[in-house]
Amino acid sequence: MKILCIADHIDPRVYSCNIKTRFPDIDFVLSAGDLRLSYYDFITTNLNKPLFFVFGNHRLKGIEYYKKDYGVESYMRMHKKRQELAVGATYVDSKIVKEKGVLIAGLGGSIWYNGGKNQFTEFTMFLKMLHLLPRLLWNRIFHNRFLDILLTHSPPYGLHDKKDRCHRGFKVFRLFMKLFKPAYLVHGHVHLYSLEDKRKDAFCDTMVVNAYNYCIIEL
Numbered sequence: 142m143k144i145l146c147i148a149d150h151i152d153p154r155v156y157s158c159n160i161k162t163r164f165p166d167i168d169f170v171l172s173a174g175d176l177r178l179s180y181y182d183f184i185t186t187n188l189n190k191p192l193f194f195v196f197g198n199h200r201l202k203g204i205e206y207y208k209k210d211y212g213v214e215s216y217m218r219m220h221k222k223r224q225e226l227a228v229g230a231t232y233v234d235s236k237i238v239k240e241k242g243v244l245i246a247g248l249g250g251s252i253w254y255n256g257g258k259n260q261f262t263e264f265t266m267f268l269k270m271l272h273l274l275p276r277l278l279w280n281r282i283f284h285n286r287f288l289d290i291l292l293t294h295s296p297p298y299g300l301h302d303k304k305d306r307c308h309r310g311f312k313v314f315r316l317f318m319k320l321f322k323p324a325y326l327v328h329g330h331v332h333l334y335s336l337e338d339k340r341k342d343a344f345c346d347t348m349v350v351n352a353y354n355y356c357i358i359e360l
Contacts, residue, residue: 142241142360145188146352148173148294148329149197151180155355160187164357169240173329173352174249174294175199178228185229191240192230195249197294197330198307201258207232233292235269237276243360244280244289246273246323248314251295251330254306267313277321287321289360291347296328300342300349303331315344322346324360329353 145167147155154163169190172181174197185192196204231238233247248269250259261269277287295310296302297318302310308331318326326349333340333353340356342349350358 142168142243144168144243144290144358144360145170145184145355146173146327146350146358147171147176147180147184147355148352149175149332150354151176152354156180156183160184164188167357169193169243171245171290171292171327171352172230173197173292173327175329178203178230181230182228193233193238193240193245193247193292194230195232195234195247195292195294196259197249198251198257198259204258207234235272237273237280237288244284244286245292246277246288246290247292248273248317249292249294251307252309252311254309261311263311263313266311270313270317288323289325291317291321291323291326293326293328295330296351297326297344297349300344301328301331301339301351318345318347318349324348325350325358327352327358 143166145164167188167190170184170192172194174195177200181192234249237246250261253260253262281287297314298310298312302308326347329352331351340351
């Protein structure tokens with residue numbers, strides 16, 4: 142099974158009329174955030190494959206259609222607007238979904254650094270993680286594993302993150318990997334400018350992957 146992972150930057154190799162010939166055997170797509178919703182619409186329309194996404198800390202236009210606490214209108218009205226957008230992608234923040242037998246959870250957003258939208262402290266991200274706990278336990282009982290892929294925007298602390306406040310990773314993601322042992326943690330947020338920058342790192346039983354631009358993982 143091949144999974145196309147994207148984040149942070151619209152890559153011309155993906156945003157291309159040749160996308161179907163360039164990625165002919167992709168099973169589904171994961172986005173780690175900081176991308177326009179219209180980009181997802183292009184990908185799902187041309188590949189005709191499911192796309193699952195979380196929001197990051199930038200390019201948040203449309204987030205109010207998915208998170209009711211950001212909207213000034215009623216949630217039902219926002220839900221109707223989200224349907225009208227028809228971006229063809231599934232929002233998985235604080236949720237767990239199953240696609241072709243693969244269990245996927247989402248924890249979007251970045252570390253709190255200036256009080257902007259979709260920023261979280263370690264404690265509030267921990268609360269988001271607890272929200273997943275009932276379904277994780279359900280998975281363990283009925284699927285013999287907690288999770289296959291954790292989709293985040295920020296990296297774990299000490300793995301692919303930076304020293305500045307904005308790009309610091311979450312310590313709670315390290316705890317998540319130790320407890321629930323997903324095969325992959327796919328993140329964005331940290332741009333890769335050099336061939337020396339690491340895209341993949343192993344932590345416990347999890348392969349941590351930076352999806353900046355795009356990459357392909359296999360299960």
